[in-house]
Amino acid sequence: MSDVDSRLHWRDAMVVSVLAVVLIGGLIHFGRDLGGTDPAARGTRGSQTPVGSSAAAAPTGEATAQLEGAPSSDPAAPSAPAGGTCWDGRETTALKLCGLPDGARGLAWVFPSFARDRDLCHRAQPNDDSYPVVDSYECFQRAMGQPVTVTYDQVRDPAQVEQWLKARIGAAHRIEIPGPNGGRCIFKDPVDRPARVTGLYERFPYVVSVYADSPEVAARAWRRLVEQRTPETIRGIKS
Numbered sequence: 356m357s358d359v360d361s362r363l364h365w366r367d368a369m370v371v372s373v374l375a376v377v378l379i380g381g382l383i384h385f386g387r388d389l390g391g392t393d394p395a396a397r398g399t400r401g402s403q404t405p406v407g408s409s410a411a412a413a414p415t416g417e418a419t420a421q422l423e424g425a426p427s428s429d430p431a432a433p434s435a436p437a438g439g440t441c442w443d444g445r446e447t448t449a450l451k452l453c454g455l456p457d458g459a460r461g462l463a464w465v466f467p468s469f470a471r472d473r474d475l476c477h478r479a480q481p482n483d484d485s486y487p488v489v490d491s492y493e494c495f496q497r498a499m500g501q502p503v504t505v506t507y508d509q510v511r512d513p514a515q516v517e518q519w520l521k522a523r524i525g526a527a528h529r530i531e532i533p534g535p536n537g538g539r540c541i542f543k544d545p546v547d548r549p550a551r552v553t554g555l556y557e558r559f560p561y562v563v564s565v566y567a568d569s570p571e572v573a574a575r576a577w578r579r580l581v582e583q584r585t586p587e588t589i590r591g592i593k594s
Contacts, residue, residue, distance in 0.1 A: 498576035
Protein backbone atom coordinates (compact mmCIF):
# COMPACT_ATOMS: atom_id res chain seq x y z
CA MET A 356 0.00 0.00 0.00
CA SER A 357 1.31 3.44 -0.93
CA ASP A 358 1.91 6.25 1.53
CA VAL A 359 -0.91 8.23 -0.15
CA ASP A 360 -3.46 5.48 0.49
CA SER A 361 -2.36 5.19 4.09
CA ARG A 362 -2.84 8.92 4.72
CA LEU A 363 -6.35 8.78 3.13
CA HIS A 364 -7.47 5.89 5.31
CA TRP A 365 -6.11 7.61 8.41
CA ARG A 366 -7.93 10.87 7.54
CA ASP A 367 -11.25 9.04 6.91
CA ALA A 368 -10.93 7.30 10.26
CA MET A 369 -10.40 10.64 12.00
CA VAL A 370 -13.52 12.19 10.34
CA VAL A 371 -15.67 9.21 11.37
CA SER A 372 -14.38 9.44 14.95
CA VAL A 373 -15.17 13.18 15.20
CA LEU A 374 -18.67 12.64 13.82
CA ALA A 375 -19.25 9.86 16.33
CA VAL A 376 -18.18 12.08 19.24
CA VAL A 377 -20.47 14.94 18.10
CA LEU A 378 -23.41 12.56 17.67
CA ILE A 379 -22.96 10.99 21.11
CA GLY A 380 -22.63 14.46 22.74
CA GLY A 381 -25.85 15.64 21.09
CA LEU A 382 -27.76 12.57 22.25
CA ILE A 383 -26.58 13.11 25.83
CA HIS A 384 -27.58 16.81 25.74
CA PHE A 385 -31.08 16.22 24.42
CA GLY A 386 -31.50 13.21 26.67
CA ARG A 387 -31.00 15.43 29.71
CA ASP A 388 -33.71 17.83 28.57
CA LEU A 389 -36.17 15.02 27.83
CA GLY A 390 -35.37 13.30 31.10
CA GLY A 391 -36.81 16.20 33.21
CA THR A 392 -33.87 16.93 35.48
CA ASP A 393 -34.24 19.35 38.42
CA PRO A 394 -35.37 22.76 37.01
CA ALA A 395 -33.01 24.53 39.39
CA ALA A 396 -30.07 22.83 37.57
CA ARG A 397 -31.25 24.22 34.21
CA GLY A 398 -31.10 27.93 35.11
CA THR A 399 -33.81 29.98 33.38
CA ARG A 400 -35.56 26.89 32.06
CA GLY A 401 -36.71 26.09 35.59
CA SER A 402 -38.73 29.35 35.75
CA GLN A 403 -41.00 28.28 32.90
CA THR A 404 -44.22 26.45 33.82
CA PRO A 405 -44.39 23.11 31.96
CA VAL A 406 -47.47 22.35 29.91
CA GLY A 407 -50.02 20.46 32.02
CA SER A 408 -48.42 21.54 35.32
CA SER A 409 -50.74 22.12 38.33
CA ALA A 410 -48.91 25.38 39.20
CA ALA A 411 -51.30 28.37 38.84
CA ALA A 412 -50.38 31.19 36.49
CA ALA A 413 -50.10 34.71 37.90
CA PRO A 414 -53.53 36.51 37.70
CA THR A 415 -53.96 39.30 35.23
CA GLY A 416 -54.58 42.89 36.36
CA GLU A 417 -58.30 42.56 35.61
CA ALA A 418 -58.56 39.32 37.57
CA THR A 419 -56.74 40.90 40.52
CA ALA A 420 -59.14 43.85 40.55
CA GLN A 421 -62.11 41.50 40.54
CA LEU A 422 -60.66 39.52 43.43
CA GLU A 423 -59.96 42.66 45.46
CA GLY A 424 -63.49 43.93 44.89
CA ALA A 425 -65.16 40.65 45.77
CA PRO A 426 -66.79 40.26 49.22
CA SER A 427 -64.69 38.54 51.86
CA SER A 428 -65.34 34.85 52.42
CA ASP A 429 -64.21 35.18 56.03
CA PRO A 430 -67.35 34.99 58.24
CA ALA A 431 -65.55 37.03 60.89
CA ALA A 432 -64.99 39.96 58.51
CA PRO A 433 -67.30 42.94 59.16
CA SER A 434 -70.12 43.32 56.68
CA ALA A 435 -70.64 46.43 54.64
CA PRO A 436 -73.05 48.93 56.20
CA ALA A 437 -76.62 48.49 55.07
CA GLY A 438 -78.17 51.52 53.40
CA GLY A 439 -81.81 52.46 53.26
CA THR A 440 -84.31 55.28 53.71
CA CYS A 441 -84.25 57.54 56.77
CA TRP A 442 -87.35 58.33 58.79
CA ASP A 443 -87.58 61.73 57.05
CA GLY A 444 -87.42 60.25 53.55
CA ARG A 445 -83.72 60.82 52.83
CA GLU A 446 -81.74 58.04 51.16
CA THR A 447 -78.65 56.97 53.11
CA THR A 448 -75.72 54.59 52.90
CA ALA A 449 -76.14 53.65 56.58
CA LEU A 450 -79.14 54.07 58.90
CA LYS A 451 -76.91 55.22 61.75
CA LEU A 452 -76.38 58.43 59.75
CA CYS A 453 -80.10 59.27 59.78
CA GLY A 454 -80.32 60.76 63.25
CA LEU A 455 -83.31 60.31 65.55
CA PRO A 456 -86.87 61.34 64.65
CA ASP A 457 -87.72 64.79 65.95
CA GLY A 458 -90.80 66.95 66.48
CA ALA A 459 -94.34 66.19 65.33
CA ARG A 460 -93.08 64.58 62.12
CA GLY A 461 -90.76 62.38 64.11
CA LEU A 462 -93.55 61.31 66.49
CA ALA A 463 -95.74 60.49 63.49
CA TRP A 464 -92.96 58.21 62.23
CA VAL A 465 -92.35 56.47 65.55
CA PHE A 466 -96.09 56.10 66.27
CA PRO A 467 -98.10 55.38 63.09
CA SER A 468 -101.27 55.72 65.17
CA PHE A 469 -100.39 59.38 65.83
CA ALA A 470 -100.05 59.97 62.08
CA ARG A 471 -103.40 58.24 61.53
CA ASP A 472 -105.30 60.12 64.28
CA ARG A 473 -103.52 63.47 63.93
CA ASP A 474 -106.80 65.35 63.35
CA LEU A 475 -107.92 64.31 66.86
CA CYS A 476 -104.75 65.60 68.51
CA HIS A 477 -103.35 68.92 69.67
CA ARG A 478 -100.09 70.02 71.26
CA ALA A 479 -100.06 69.45 75.01
CA GLN A 480 -98.76 71.79 77.68
CA PRO A 481 -95.79 70.55 79.74
CA ASN A 482 -96.72 68.94 83.05
CA ASP A 483 -94.38 70.02 85.81
CA ASP A 484 -95.36 66.99 87.91
CA SER A 485 -94.29 64.56 85.20
CA TYR A 486 -91.04 63.81 83.36
CA PRO A 487 -89.46 66.52 81.13
CA VAL A 488 -90.64 66.46 77.51
CA VAL A 489 -89.30 68.00 74.30
CA ASP A 490 -92.60 67.80 72.43
CA SER A 491 -95.99 66.39 73.42
CA TYR A 492 -99.40 65.83 71.78
CA GLU A 493 -102.62 64.55 73.29
CA CYS A 494 -105.49 62.98 71.36
CA PHE A 495 -109.10 62.72 72.62
CA GLN A 496 -110.61 59.43 71.48
CA ARG A 497 -113.01 56.70 72.59
CA ALA A 498 -112.83 52.99 73.43
CA MET A 499 -115.65 50.69 74.62
CA GLY A 500 -117.94 53.73 74.41
CA GLN A 501 -115.78 55.54 76.98
CA PRO A 502 -113.62 58.65 76.50
CA VAL A 503 -109.88 58.06 76.55
CA THR A 504 -106.85 60.28 76.09
CA VAL A 505 -103.74 59.16 74.23
CA THR A 506 -100.55 61.21 74.62
CA TYR A 507 -97.44 60.98 72.43
CA ASP A 508 -94.24 62.40 73.93
CA GLN A 509 -90.73 63.07 72.75
CA VAL A 510 -88.77 63.13 76.03
CA ARG A 511 -85.32 64.21 77.10
CA ASP A 512 -84.19 60.97 78.72
CA PRO A 513 -85.97 57.58 78.51
CA ALA A 514 -84.10 56.32 81.58
CA GLN A 515 -85.50 59.21 83.59
CA VAL A 516 -89.02 58.36 82.40
CA GLU A 517 -88.62 54.75 83.45
CA GLN A 518 -87.41 55.74 86.90
CA TRP A 519 -90.38 58.11 87.26
CA LEU A 520 -92.83 55.35 86.28
CA LYS A 521 -91.21 52.86 88.66
CA ALA A 522 -91.63 55.33 91.49
CA ARG A 523 -95.24 56.17 90.57
CA ILE A 524 -96.64 52.86 89.32
CA GLY A 525 -94.14 50.34 90.67
CA ALA A 526 -91.62 47.99 89.10
CA ALA A 527 -94.01 45.06 89.69
CA HIS A 528 -96.34 46.52 87.04
CA ARG A 529 -93.62 46.75 84.39
CA ILE A 530 -93.77 44.39 81.39
CA GLU A 531 -90.60 43.95 79.34
CA ILE A 532 -90.73 43.45 75.57
CA PRO A 533 -87.28 42.21 74.41
CA GLY A 534 -85.84 43.48 71.15
CA PRO A 535 -82.87 45.27 69.56
CA ASN A 536 -81.50 48.43 71.17
CA GLY A 537 -82.81 47.36 74.56
CA GLY A 538 -86.34 46.65 73.38
CA ARG A 539 -89.39 48.29 74.96
CA CYS A 540 -91.39 48.14 78.18
CA ILE A 541 -94.98 48.80 79.28
CA PHE A 542 -96.24 50.04 82.64
CA LYS A 543 -99.86 49.23 83.55
CA ASP A 544 -101.28 51.35 86.34
CA PRO A 545 -103.55 49.27 88.64
CA VAL A 546 -105.36 52.36 89.97
CA ASP A 547 -109.06 52.44 88.97
CA ARG A 548 -109.40 56.18 88.34
CA PRO A 549 -107.76 57.31 86.26
CA ALA A 550 -106.08 54.21 84.89
CA ARG A 551 -102.95 54.53 82.77
CA VAL A 552 -100.97 52.34 80.34
CA THR A 553 -97.59 53.72 79.24
CA GLY A 554 -95.12 52.30 76.73
CA LEU A 555 -91.57 53.48 76.15
CA TYR A 556 -88.40 52.48 74.36
CA GLU A 557 -85.42 51.61 76.53
CA ARG A 558 -82.93 53.65 74.47
CA PHE A 559 -85.06 55.98 72.36
CA PRO A 560 -86.76 59.14 73.69
CA TYR A 561 -90.37 58.35 72.79
CA VAL A 562 -93.28 57.60 75.13
CA VAL A 563 -96.98 56.90 74.55
CA SER A 564 -99.65 56.76 77.27
CA VAL A 565 -103.35 55.92 77.41
CA TYR A 566 -105.59 57.36 80.16
CA ALA A 567 -109.08 56.02 80.90
CA ASP A 568 -111.60 55.69 83.73
CA SER A 569 -110.78 52.02 84.32
CA PRO A 570 -107.91 49.60 83.72
CA GLU A 571 -110.13 47.57 81.37
CA VAL A 572 -110.90 50.55 79.14
CA ALA A 573 -107.26 51.67 79.20
CA ALA A 574 -106.08 48.20 78.20
CA ARG A 575 -108.63 48.00 75.38
CA ALA A 576 -107.70 51.46 74.10
CA TRP A 577 -104.02 50.49 74.20
CA ARG A 578 -104.63 47.43 72.04
CA ARG A 579 -106.95 49.16 69.58
CA LEU A 580 -105.52 52.65 69.26
CA VAL A 581 -101.76 52.56 69.80
CA GLU A 582 -99.26 51.56 67.11
CA GLN A 583 -95.49 51.68 67.71
CA ARG A 584 -92.60 51.03 65.38
CA THR A 585 -90.15 48.28 66.26
CA PRO A 586 -86.83 49.53 67.68
CA GLU A 587 -84.80 48.47 64.63
CA THR A 588 -86.87 50.78 62.36
CA ILE A 589 -86.76 53.93 64.51
CA ARG A 590 -84.06 55.61 62.39
CA GLY A 591 -85.34 54.30 59.07
CA ILE A 592 -85.90 51.28 56.85
CA LYS A 593 -83.11 49.18 55.34
CA SER A 594 -82.99 48.75 51.59
